[in-house]
Amino acid sequence: MTNKNTPMRHTVLTATVVAATVLLAACTGHKKDATQSAARVDGTEITVHQINYRLQRERGLRADQMDEQPEAQQALAAARREVLARAYVEQAAQNVPAPTDSAMHAYYDGNPALFANRRVYTLQEYLAKVPEDKIPELRSMVEGGKSTAEIEAWFKAQNVPFRGQSSTHPAEQIPLNSLNALAAAQDGHGLVASAGNQVHVTYITSSTAAPVTFDKAKGAIGQFLSVEARRKATEGNMGALRSVA
Numbered sequence: 428m429t430n431k432n433t434p435m436r437h438t439v440l441t442a443t444v445v446a447a448t449v450l451l452a453a454c455t456g457h458k459k460d461a462t463q464s465a466a467r468v469d470g471t472e473i474t475v476h477q478i479n480y481r482l483q484r485e486r487g488l489r490a491d492q493m494d495e496q497p498e499a500q501q502a503l504a505a506a507r508r509e510v511l512a513r514a515y516v517e518q519a520a521q522n523v524p525a526p527t528d529s530a531m532h533a534y535y536d537g538n539p540a541l542f543a544n545r546r547v548y549t550l551q552e553y554l555a556k557v558p559e560d561k562i563p564e565l566r567s568m569v570e571g572g573k574s575t576a577e578i579e580a581w582f583k584a585q586n587v588p589f590r591g592q593s594s595t596h597p598a599e600q601i602p603l604n605s606l607n608a609l610a611a612a613q614d615g616h617g618l619v620a621s622a623g624n625q626v627h628v629t630y631i632t633s634s635t636a637a638p639v640t641f642d643k644a645k646g647a648i649g650q651f652l653s654v655e656a657r658r659k660a661t662e663g664n665m666g667a668l669r670s671v672a
Contacts, residue, residue, distance in 0.1 A: 523653070523656045525649065530652060531641075531648045531649055534652060535644060540606050540609075541606070542639045542641070545599075545636075545637050546635060548609060548631060550596065550629055550630065550632060551592075551593050552592055553590070554590050554591075554626070555588065557585070557587050557624055566619045569630075570618075575591075578628060605618075605620070605629070609631060
């Protein structure tokens with residue numbers, strides 16, 4: 428009985444041994460002798476000569492001519508375009524001017540919680556899965572001044588799984604959107620953030636003032652603004668390149 432899968436098996440076998448040959452050549456950096464074993468498939472050794480013979484029969488190609496195939500040419504051209512585009516974008520990003528003193532002053536003045544009014548916070552945090560219809564009640568309790576002990580008791584009464592932890596962080600280690608809310612709150616107060624039924628409760632156990640002057644913060648601000656400017660330049664240039672691709 429004739430096996431209808433024979434041509435397909437030959438093609439797969441050819442691709443397998445060709446790939447093995449290319450990888451071996453790349454790793455060793457030496458050309459294989461035509462009689463050398465290139466790979467072992469199903470316990471059978473395959474030589475470079477056999478690979479070349481199979482390629483010549485099926486496609487009229489040798490192993491060292493595979494980059495001449497239309498598919499390979501297209502892939503190489505696409506890779507070249509990608510490399511050139513990234514090189515252009517990276518070079519353009521390097522040409523972004525350094526931030527000015529006025530820009531650094533504006534950032535300093537616009538983020539008092541990070542600098543002039545900087546504090547070091549000791550926080551008690553809870554992560555919990557709360558039914559969405561219960562979140563308004565929890566929020567009202569936290570923002571109404573209920574203690575951490577009362578919040579933990581509420582979690583248990585509602586059979587809500589939760590995890591608590593205490594930690595201390597300077598302002599710069601807190602995400603900016605959360606920091607601004609913390610900076611506006613007093614010690615002992617709590618905040619609630621939620622997404623779906625995922626709830627994050629944060630209490631400020633205590634905080635200590637630790638302001639930073641502009642002169643001391645200038646270096647870090649300049650570095651941050653430079654990174655942001657390069658990032659925006661990179662995103663803008665990549666977007667422009669994609670629009671004309």
